[in-house]
Amino acid sequence: MNTFRNLHPVTLLLYFSFVTVFSVFNFNPVYLCFSLLGAALYFASVKGVFVMLKSMAGYFIMLLAVAALNPLFSHNGATALFFINDNRVTLEAFCFGAALGLAIASALCWFSCIGEVFDSEKLLYLFGRASPKLAAVISLSLRLVPGIFKSFKEIHSAQSSFSSNQGRVRRFLSSFSAVITQSLENSIITADSMNARGFALKKRTRFSRFRFTAYDAGFSAFFVLLGTFICVGWFSFEFYPVISIGRLNALNIMSVVLFAVMSLTPFAYEVKEGVKWKISLSKI
Amino acid sequence: MRKLLILIIPLLIIPAVVVAGYIIGRNSYAFVSALVVLLGCVPFFLAFEDGNNSGRRVVTLAVMTALSVAGRFIFAPIPFFKPVTAMVIISAMYFGSGFGFLTGALSALISNFYFGQGPWTPFQMFAWGLIGFLAGLLSDPLKRSKLVLILYAVFSGFLYSVILDTWTTLWADSGFNLTRFLALTATSFPITVVYIVSNVVFLLIFTPLFSKKLDRIIKKYG
Numbered sequence: 001m002n003t004f005r006n007l008h009p010v011t012l013l014l015y016f017s018f019v020t021v022f023s024v025f026n027f028n029p030v031y032l033c034f035s036l037l038g039a040a041l042y043f044a045s046v047k048g049v050f051v052m053l054k055s056m057a058g059y060f061i062m063l064l065a066v067a068a069l070n071p072l073f074s075h076n077g078a079t080a081l082f083f084i085n086d087n088r089v090t091l092e093a094f095c096f097g098a099a100l101g102l103a104i105a106s107a108l109c110w111f112s113c114i115g116e117v118f119d120s121e122k123l124l125y126l127f128g129r130a131s132p133k134l135a136a137v138i139s140l141s142l143r144l145v146p147g148i149f150k151s152f153k154e155i156h157s158a159q160s161s162f163s164s165n166q167g168r169v170r171r172f173l174s175s176f177s178a179v180i181t182q183s184l185e186n187s188i189i190t191a192d193s194m195n196a197r198g199f200a201l202k203k204r205t206r207f208s209r210f211r212f213t214a215y216d217a218g219f220s221a222f223f224v225l226l227g228t229f230i231c232v233g234w235f236s237f238e239f240y241p242v243i244s245i246g247r248l249n250a251l252n253i254m255s256v257v258l259f260a261v262m263s264l265t266p267f268a269y270e271v272k273e274g275v276k277w278k279i280s281l282s283k284i
Numbered sequence: 285m286r287k288l289l290i291l292i293i294p295l296l297i298i299p300a301v302v303v304a305g306y307i308i309g310r311n312s313y314a315f316v317s318a319l320v321v322l323l324g325c326v327p328f329f330l331a332f333e334d335g336n337n338s339g340r341r342v343v344t345l346a347v348m349t350a351l352s353v354a355g356r357f358i359f360a361p362i363p364f365f366k367p368v369t370a371m372v373i374i375s376a377m378y379f380g381s382g383f384g385f386l387t388g389a390l391s392a393l394i395s396n397f398y399f400g401q402g403p404w405t406p407f408q409m410f411a412w413g414l415i416g417f418l419a420g421l422l423s424d425p426l427k428r429s430k431l432v433l434i435l436y437a438v439f440s441g442f443l444y445s446v447i448l449d450t451w452t453t454l455w456a457d458s459g460f461n462l463t464r465f466l467a468l469t470a471t472s473f474p475i476t477v478v479y480i481v482s483n484v485v486f487l488l489i490f491t492p493l494f495s496k497k498l499d500r501i502i503k504k505y506g
Contacts, residue, residue, distance in 0.1 A: 024403045024455075025315040070456070073464035100456055111402045120397060131333050133342055137386075140346035141353065141394055148354040169362060173489055176358060176367070180490075181497050183347050188505045191343040199339045 002273050004042070004266045008216035009122040011223070016114050018227045019263060023106040028237040031259050032102040038263025039109035045270040046116045059108065063101030070097025076240040096239040113266070125208045132206075136199075140190075144183065152179045226262045230255050286334050290327045298323050314455040318403065321410040328385045328413065335382070345386055348375040352391040356399075364478040368395070369440055370486035372412050373419040374494050377427060381420025388412030403455070404448065411447040415440040427495075430488065437487050441480035445472050 005012070023035040044052035070093050072084075077092025120142050128135030156175040166174070191199075233255030238244045246252070298320055305316030332345075352371035359365045368391055376384020392408035419440075425432045449468040453461055 020403075021315070025318075066456075073456075073461055073467065107403055111400065115397075115401055131329055133333050133337060134329055134386075136342055137346045137349065138390065138394065140343060141350040141390065142397070144346060144350035145354050145357075145394070145398075148350055149357050152354065152358050169365070172359060172362060173486075176355065177490070177493055179354075179358075180351060180494070181500075183351060184344070184497055184501055185504070187343045187347040188340060188501060191338075191340040194343065195339040199342075 004269045005046075005117040007219055008210055008212045009118075009126050010212065011216045011220045012117060012122070013126055014220055015223050015265070016110065016117070018223060020107065020110050020114070022230070022259065023103060023110055027096065027099045027103055027239070028235070029099045029102060030235075030237065030256055032099065032106055034256070034260040034263045036102060036106035036109060038260075038265075038267060039106055039113055041264065041267035042270065043109055043113050043116075045267055045274075046113065055109070055112065059101075059105035063098065063105055066101035066104065067094055067097035070094065070100060078241045092239050092241070092243055095243060099239070121208075122210075125210055128206060135206075148179055148183055151182060152176065155179060155182075223262070226258050230259050230262065233258075286330045290330050290334075293323055293327050313460075314403075314451075317451060317454050318406055321406045325385075325389050325406070325409055325413060328382060328389070328417075331382055332386055341379075341383075344379065345383060345390075348379075348387045349390045349394060352387065353395040353398075356395055364475065365482045365486075366479065367482075367486050368412065369415060369444065369479070370437070370483050370490065372416040373426070373436065373440065373483075373487060374490060376416040376419035377423045377491070378494065378498060379420075380423075381417045384416025384420040385413040386416075388414070388416035404451065407448055407451045411444045414447075415443060427491070433487055433491065434484050437483040438480050441476055441483055444479075445469065445476045 007015075019035065019038070022031065023039075026032065040052055040056060043055070071081075071089040072087075074093040074096065075088050075090065077088075077090030077096075079091040080088040081091055081094070082089050120139065124135050124139055152175060155178050156171070159171060159175050159178075233251035233253075235248060235252035235255060236246050301316055301319050301323065305313070348371065352368045352375075355367035355371060359367060372384060372388040372391060375387040379387075389409040389412060392405065392412050396402070396405050396408070419426060419436065422432070422436065426436060446469075449465055449472065450460075452468055453465045456464060
């Protein structure tokens, strides 16, 4: 089954940098609601509804906490609700806190989607050409981490069984020390082997299974167009001194609608492909 | 081209971003700071790419990074005992400041593949990178005196928490709100202290061991 994550990494990078920038650095609740909705639906389609609801519950508690705490730090705003120690607790600060919580929640939700979509292979493909040595370092350490953890467990279980009089922390430290020695020595062997196979040569190519098709180009163009029109029609939402929105015109409404389209694109894509898959199954 | 970029980014592009952020207005603090921090990492990456780094250096960097990331898992059963900062400092002391910066930045990037990427990733990369860079500059006094080592471990714990709390404040307030910053620092203070203690313990135990390990490898492989 074809899914949103099977689009070309460049297209995905374009899409996710748009939505995260619009969600992290923006406190307009109208945009943020659509952003959170799109992220949550996509996350649910990737990880299942239950996991999504569980993380949403966490985000909701955090949102309430941020909204409740913000007036304690920020005394801007014209509408005072009550006073604590001569400090005004304002409605505007409370609403801003809620918007901030919404921004944090949607950012976190998009970042968990990114974690699902961008595996290290895509990341190395994207940045490996700009910096091949660094890409080599990153892919090496990604491969080494599980190995180090595994050899630590082996060493630790051996050490634990013959020296039970050591303290817990001490035992961890001495096992870790053994792991450091082992990995450093292995690194020299790895490096010599890499050099023998021509690591230091100038012209090195790398294998990747990604191809930029017309389909990906179409999607990229679509995202760039959406992003441009969203920015052109951006409508401002001011919290301080009083909550106010600029006068709405057609451009502003278009911007919000396009933003909703943009946030919901991954979910719609999954639904479309899911339906296609179901239909193709029943024909067999 | 790369050599030129290493100069242009800190001298021209970062100031240009800051000025542009100032012109755009007060709501751009968080975005500008994230951009500046990311751009701040780029010259180090470029310098590593340009430098005369043999296969051995490349693999050693990967191993040091992997060790500090794996350390986060290995010490997970012991609460708050995270060897990342200590590993970054050790790496910088023995392999130089640029190497230290990369160990720190890549440890943050790679460990967040497991613990979750977020808008904080660039700031963690920069904070740990900076800790490594400064440790590399101070490598001689750090190796010679235990007192300097302890002081630096304390300093780096504070530096890390100040950089991350500053980012949270800038993000939350679209400006620097001192009350919120102090409140954040106060809430994270106990954790910062535990981190500092674990850094000190780790550094005191591992710094002498590490030089022994390196000597052994140099003798064995030349």
